[in-house]
Amino acid sequence: MAEHKLIIIGGGPAGLSAAVAAVDAGLAPEDILVLERDSEPGGILNQCIHAGFGLHRFGEELTGPEYSGRYIAMARERRIPILCNAMVLSLTDDRRVTFVSPETGYTTVEAEAVILAMGCRERTRGALSIPGTRPSGVYTAGCAQRYINIEGYMPGHRVVILGSGDIGLIMARRMTLEGAKVLAVCEIMPYSGGLARNIVQCLDDFGIPLKLSHTVVQIHGRDRVEGVTVAAVDEANGRRPIPGTEEYFECDTLLLSVGLIPENELTRGAGIDLDRMTNGASVNQFRETSAPGIYACGNVLHVHDLVDYVSEEADTAGRAAAARILGESAPVVRSVKLSTGHGVRYTVPERIDLAEEPEDVRIFFRVTDVYKKVQLVVETEGGEVLVKKAKSAVAPGEMESLTIPAAKLAGVLKSGEGGIIVKLNETGGDK
Amino acid sequence: MTTKELTCVVCPAGCRITVTLNDKGDIESIEGYTCLRGKTYAANEVTHPVRTLTSTVTIETAEGKKMLPVRTDAGIPRERLFDAMKIVRATRAKAPVHTGDILVADFIEPGTNLVACKDFL
Numbered sequence: 001m002a003e004h005k006l007i008i009i010g011g012g013p014a015g016l017s018a019a020v021a022a023v024d025a026g027l028a029p030e031d032i033l034v035l036e037r038d039s040e041p042g043g044i045l046n047q048c049i050h051a052g053f054g055l056h057r058f059g060e061e062l063t064g065p066e067y068s069g070r071y072i073a074m075a076r077e078r079r080i081p082i083l084c085n086a087m088v089l090s091l092t093d094d095r096r097v098t099f100v101s102p103e104t105g106y107t108t109v110e111a112e113a114v115i116l117a118m119g120c121r122e123r124t125r126g127a128l129s130i131p132g133t134r135p136s137g138v139y140t141a142g143c144a145q146r147y148i149n150i151e152g153y154m155p156g157h158r159v160v161i162l163g164s165g166d167i168g169l170i171m172a173r174r175m176t177l178e179g180a181k182v183l184a185v186c187e188i189m190p191y192s193g194g195l196a197r198n199i200v201q202c203l204d205d206f207g208i209p210l211k212l213s214h215t216v217v218q219i220h221g222r223d224r225v226e227g228v229t230v231a232a233v234d235e236a237n238g239r240r241p242i243p244g245t246e247e248y249f250e251c252d253t254l255l256l257s258v259g260l261i262p263e264n265e266l267t268r269g270a271g272i273d274l275d276r277m278t279n280g281a282s283v284n285q286f287r288e289t290s291a292p293g294i295y296a297c298g299n300v301l302h303v304h305d306l307v308d309y310v311s312e313e314a315d316t317a318g319r320a321a322a323a324r325i326l327g328e329s330a331p332v333v334r335s336v337k338l339s340t341g342h343g344v345r346y347t348v349p350e351r352i353d354l355a356e357e358p359e360d361v362r363i364f365f366r367v368t369d370v371y372k373k374v375q376l377v378v379e380t381e382g383g384e385v386l387v388k389k390a391k392s393a394v395a396p397g398e399m400e401s402l403t404i405p406a407a408k409l410a411g412v413l414k415s416g417e418g419g420i421i422v423k424l425n426e427t428g429g430d431k
Numbered sequence: 432m433t434t435k436e437l438t439c440v441v442c443p444a445g446c447r448i449t450v451t452l453n454d455k456g457d458i459e460s461i462e463g464y465t466c467l468r469g470k471t472y473a474a475n476e477v478t479h480p481v482r483t484l485t486s487t488v489t490i491e492t493a494e495g496k497k498m499l500p501v502r503t504d505a506g507i508p509r510e511r512l513f514d515a516m517k518i519v520r521a522t523r524a525k526a527p528v529h530t531g532d533i534l535v536a537d538f539i540e541p542g543t544n545l546v547a548c549k550d551f552l
Binding site: 051061064066149150151197 | 437438439440442445465482483484485486487489496497498500501502509512513516530548549550
């Protein structure tokens with residue numbers, strides 16, 4: 001059986017960034033193997049041709065291919081081996097990775113560390129159970145994005161979009177610029193999950209209506225979509241469609257932008273603990289999962305809204321994997337569990353493994369709802385505030401973060417405090 | 432006097448800003464912003480809104496035709512986006528192309544270029 005010190009599953013922004021960080025932390029590039037299932041590295045960014053990436057990382061606004069291009073160049077400069085067209089079939093908790101590729105055939109390799117960087121995939125019609133016929137012309141927004149931006153193929157001309165996440169909004173603009181008529185974007189929630197900037201520049205600029213608290217209740221057409229029925233939903237009654245509000249849209253295409261799911265089949269197969277809220281692995285601050293030596297980063301761990309944060313998280317995982325292989329990891333003295341308090345949906349990491357001399361730990365989290373005027377707080381179960389920050393507005397679509405200073409964590413270690421809570425306090429103003 | 436309502440895109444707060452213009456089209460007042468960046472955004476957005484255009488053009492490569500992602504290297508007037516798309520559609524590229532190569536110089540406005548966003552070597 002072939003051996004590698006570090007196997008990275010996925011050659012998108014997370015995998016590439018982790019590989020670069022591992023080399024920069026002292027690991028020899030020839031000890032690394034990046035496995036990518038597509039024919040080229042770069043991941044989903046290759047089809048995200050719009051601008052808006054890299055403001056935090058590079059201090060400038062890049063398109064997706066430009067952002068991934070920079071990481072591909074960094075990986076090439078460091079001579080990191082990337083095997084494309086390689087599909088990983090299974091992973092075990094003792095770090096055996098089995099994959100197939102045209103170059104290597106069916107191969108099993110053993111590694112001292114594995115980084116999971118498989119990204120996420122889109123929820124499909126099946127996850128929503130929309131009634132109606134099953135014609136062609138129903139696509140996920142990302143699927144249509146691939147058709148247009150990579151294959152150069154227009155999937156439709158009269159379009160309704162369900163879901164106002166950023167991919168749906170971006171595709172409303174893209175299809176409009178390419179000559180399609182986008183009739184409406186329907187959002188079941190009373191607010192959009194997309195950035196205000198995308199609502200303005202992708203919908204308002206082109207006069208595309210955003211129908212909040214509306215959903216698609218029927219798809220019509222035998223071979224091809226001929227139309228969809230849209231109805232308002234009752235907020236007070238489990239978001240059920242309100243009879244009498246139905247509206248028919250004649251269209252040939254329905255795009256779904258209804259959420260992303262971390263792609264964790266391999267993780268599950270290895271028996272690694274998953275977090276119920278993120279649908280990703282449960283990790284410590286180094287992004288190490290419940291299986292020693294197996295790390296996870298990027299959208300396979302939790303769905304990020306900025307690729308800049310994916311890269312940052314992947315750096316953390318890459319450095320930690322390198323430290324493990326090089327024998328530089330500090331021994332863990334005690335694990336402290338992070339839990340969510342009022343207004344917080346999930347945190348990453350879910351636990352902090354404290355060494356004798358703790359370092360700063362940055363906590364990422366999402367809030368449960370749209371709030372104005374809040375204080376974000378990280379405190380011990382005993383009520384000692386470790387870090388807090390006032391915000392004028394927070395929304396579930398924007399990831400928040402707070403950094404617990406090393407000195408405070410040293411205090412937690414000393415006091416024997418059992419757990420840490422992340423929560424928000426409403427400090428006044430309208431919800 | 433005309434008033435324009437807009438949503439600020441500077442941060443997630445998404446403030447509703449009202450800009451009042453006099454008959455000459457000059458700004459009389461800006462209300463509803465909560466920070467200076469928001470005020471500047473609103474002033475630019477009502478007098479001279481610009482957008483970065485991103486799209487794709489067909490590129491001839493050794494492996495056949497592919498799609499090359501492209502962008503404008505500066506904002507172009509929002510009302511010219513569809514004119515810009517006509518030029519994009521008529522543009523063809525041929526490998527080798529490097530990220531940042533200019534495909535169309537003085538694109539829509541003098542000094543603004545349509546540039547490649549990916550290497551095709």
